[in-house]
Amino acid sequence: MASVCRLSFAIVYCLSAWSYTVESFLAPQFSNLKPLGVSTLAASSTAEVISNAASSLENSLAAVQKDICKTLKVTVAPSSVNRLGLVATEKIRKGEVFLAMPYDVRYELSADLARNVVFKDVLSEDYNSWTGDAGLIALLILNEVCLAADTGLGTKEPIRQNSLQAFMSAWVAALPGPEDINHPLLWSEEDQEILQSSSTNRIYRVLDDIEEDVTWLKTNVFEKDGNRFPVSIPWNGEEIPCFSLTGFKWAMALAQSRSFFVDNAVRLLPLMDFCNHADEGTEEARAGFMGTFGTTKGAELVAGQSYEVGEEVFICYGPKSAADYLLEHAFCPEQSWKTAVSELFFEVDPKDRFYDDKLDILEFETYDASPMDPVQSFDVVSAPGRDGEPDPFMVQFVRLCKLGATDAFLLESIFRKEVWGFMELPVSETNERDVVDAIMEACQLALDDFSKCAEGGPEICSKLRESESQALIRTRDFLRRDREALDLKEYYQQRRLKDLGLDSEWSPEDDMSPDLGFGQSRAPGGADYDW
Template sequence: MSVLHPLMWTDRRQEAMQRSSTKKIYRLLDDIDDDSTWLNEKLWSSDRTRFPETVSLRVGGGNGEDGNLEERPCFTPLGFRYAVSLVRSRSFYVDGYLRLLPYLDYANHDDYGTREIGGGSVGTSFDVIGGSGSTGEPDPAMMQFLRLAKLGGKDAFLLESIFRGDVWGFMSEPVSEDNEREVVNAVIEACQSALSEMTSEGEGENDSGEESSSKMDRLCSMVCESEREALGRTLTYMRQEAEALDLKEYYQERRLKSLGLDSDWTPEDDVSFGGTRLPGTANYDW
């Protein structure tokens, strides 16, 4: 079981995975432990006949009758973690949610594949994309969220109730140079912080010299390299954005343009009286 999924790896391997990814495995492990502890206290321990701690399974037989009989943890914290690892390894992101799909969950996943079926995010996290063809441009939804989070100073008027129905849409484009600078700096700092926390695992450091241990090293290394590449591309992109802040069009400019007030005034632009005379051209006979 210890080689099937990172959730079932040894403590040392999980520590390596923790350092190899921005999606910290310790957070998931803590959530799983909290849930299993609650279930054990409230449900499993009250009826061990219905919720046994272990079950016996025949493993390795083609027809269910051959193979070795193994005892596996069931309604225990370890058994719950194993169940979660099975679900996560067989599920896909569809429409932004992690789902188990009939028949597709039978398909074996490529351990070293880097392409996922339709990415998504969980909670309030955002993804950065690396790989061939990636420009490093961050998720537009993240930029939209950060612009709203960083609103302040002269831009705070957009938080007034009159704009309640429109403010989120306004955030899809740059608001002001100061606001955009804070957003860009926030992304740059987040990328730099994530890169500084990540360390590449040394090749050939095995627990036992077995092939499975080498496979874990390779997986950790691939995760680390791919995330470092994605973060590096995003960092480069945002540094370029920081140098081009004065070239962007901001909310006030867009608003004036929409009202037709973005050009110099001429008499022809004014409203005529009587349809033929401009103000100040009357010839009064006193």
């Protein structure tokens, strides 16, 4: 983590290599002028423009600081690892809150704001997008672009005072444009195809979700009001995509890379989103109470180490796999490579004769867990000190998926409230073999897909394949060893007989044993059967 003196930002930037976050264009001094147009960004990436953009955001922030911040010990400035970051304006101690922002619909972008305020008249309460909360925040970002362009387009919600709208417009001007953001959602089709074959966390699933949502929104929302939902926006004489497939992909990239999950919700807080990531000596964004009496709820950024005035302050974006970091933030920090993670999907077969019974169990009888879908994804992990043992929850789910034949009696109504718990332990040797084979097959299929990947493409894709292959191989090899020892496991039948005290041979002398309770005829665990 580099320290950056505010007087030397321009020099540092010129010497810095392009980094891994996605803030890649800036605006000049914002007063009555429009923000910098997207089409001119690449040509305007100079130290002077960066300095002007920092001043623009800092000036607009000064006018609303007391309104949107309860604690502010940083300012927006050129970054040592990215074009913009947050820099300490006073000495910050380890563990100290350096930025605290209350939740406020006037500037916080969230799914609730989209549903209940900005788009409440066009999105029904039961609207359930494929892209989830990030998709709703993406729509809000596009609306903010319309408002910042000051062309009379877009939805003029939420209601803001002029100074706050000026700050939001300066924030919009500092966002990377569609042509300038190196996010996988906006990669070329060729590079996306290579990424698709380089990770089990498939980018095509995300792209399909985006296209599904845009198709629905275009028919039911966008095309019904072109002034409110323009396909493109004029920006300093150029056109940038807005409420269209390209525009939505761009906004999704911004929403995923700049949002935080705080207080059980995905939120994008302008200003807070400029804080860059570092692996060491950092903390994640957290919820907190703030204000004079400590009763106002909001989000806080806490220093994981001490900072001097002028040093850039960093946070952690959370424990995620390398693939998750790439698909969300468009970079993979070094820490994410230390644990190899791959993703496997399993599904209750719709052709299973007991499909309805299994769905009923997943929906109503998973105890304290929330209802489960018939399709589930699980991580397989390879890390120092781990032997490749698969996630017990994954094994439990696959046991239910494979339950059948002579084990199907466990699906009877008398066991309905207990069967999910039964799946925590081996059911039968046949079922356990099917489970092991299913997981091994999923690992091998993923490895085969990796081997078919075309050469070339972004270098990070080959590194991702190598990392995930390690996790898949480690898990597959563990299960191969496990398969050879299936006869050594204790299954449901043995456990049940032992519980009932029926797992030993009977003799008249057993009835005289002082170890037996009233009504017992045999002591549990006394048999020497070779199951």
